[in-house]
Amino acid sequence: MAELKRLKRELIHKGSIIDLYKDYVEIPNGNIAEWDFIGHKGAAAIVPVTDEGKILMVRQFRNAMDRNTLEIPAGGLNSGGQEPTIECAARELEEETGYKSQELEFLISIATSVAFCNEMIDIYVAKNLKPSKQNLDDDEFVDVEEYSVDELCNMIFTGIIQDSKTISAILAYKEKYCS
Amino acid sequence: MAELKRLKRELIHKGSIIDLYKDYVEIPNGNIAEWDFIGHKGAAAIVPVTDEGKILMVRQFRNAMDRNTLEIPAGGLNSGGQEPTIECAARELEEETGYKSQELEFLISIATSVAFCNEMIDIYVAKNLKPSKQNLDDDEFVDVEEYSVDELCNMIFTGIIQDSKTISAILAYKEKYCS
Secondary structure (H helix, E strand, O other): OOOEEEHHHHHHEOOEEEEEEEEEEEOOOOOOOEEEEEEEEOOOEEEEEEOOOOEEEEEEEEOOOOOOOOOOOOEEOOOHHHHOHHHHHHHHHHHHHOOOEEEEEEEEEEEOOEEEEOOOOEEEEEOOOOOOOOOOOOOEEEEEEEEOOOHHHHHOOOOOOEHHHHHHHHHHHHHHHHO | OOOOOOEEEEEEEEOOOOEEEEEEOOOOOEEEEEEEEEEOOEEEEEEEEOOOOOOEEEEEEHHHHHHEEEEEEEEEOHHHHOOOHHHHHHHHHHHHOEOOOEEEEEEEEEEEOOOOEOOOOEEEEEEEEEEEEOOOOOOOOOEEEEEOOOOOOHHOOOOOOOEHHHHHHHHHHHHOOOO
């Protein structure tokens, strides 16, 4: 395995959820490669399972994709990324779906875009859902929908669901709990 | 579903594989939200299956993650994103693993980071692999390793594999071909 040595990380832009840096990396042939790096503070996501075994999903407009997407609930870590991911998961579940759970079980961690970004998402399964109150951010608009695991799998293979955290989460949930 | 209207997209930084923009989006309460947007030209990835049913994986140092990762082979689309994803998949398979295939079957498409980036990766399954020649980019250093699907699943649930395209691809492959 080749060892690469980062010589410098230069801030280009400080954003609200991401920061852009230019990295200068010495590669084994001695050359200096210049690679863009996106810094992200991390996130948590939830597979909310109803007592009937259905999954609660959120549909929302995603500016970056220029369209609506169907995803599991998720959100960025508070406190500059210091919030424990299980607390973020519990909070986002309640804020986005209007249900809360005290039974959150860790499923998997994913790195969304390893080629240029350090974003990590810890994904939890939430059971024993209790009605609470949806509490969205000012710029957040979310519809909640309910599907069976088989319906969601079908939507993954027909391209209706494309979000990587959702595909990873639903297929991991099915593999761990339904096989 | 709330309709959001993008008023302006402003280029902040033009990079080699990603560009950073600031978007000005009118939200339903009339306020203007400023959201960062990362433009990406798209990519293709491959689940290379040997005649024995093993999967070829690549291990490489990922600067953004500050560590080595174990992933399926993948790479960005050439020709400014105009390259057909199946051609990119065939090319990257040969370049990164040293094997080629004329049997590529579409598996799924994923959007890696819908909250801020438009990156899409089309994932193909490659069978009937024939030895060819590894041909890496100057700044690319990759080891090729071979695992069973069950070994890879175990690595997903124990956190050894975290890359979202790899988790999506391996679990989708298992769901479609091995269940």
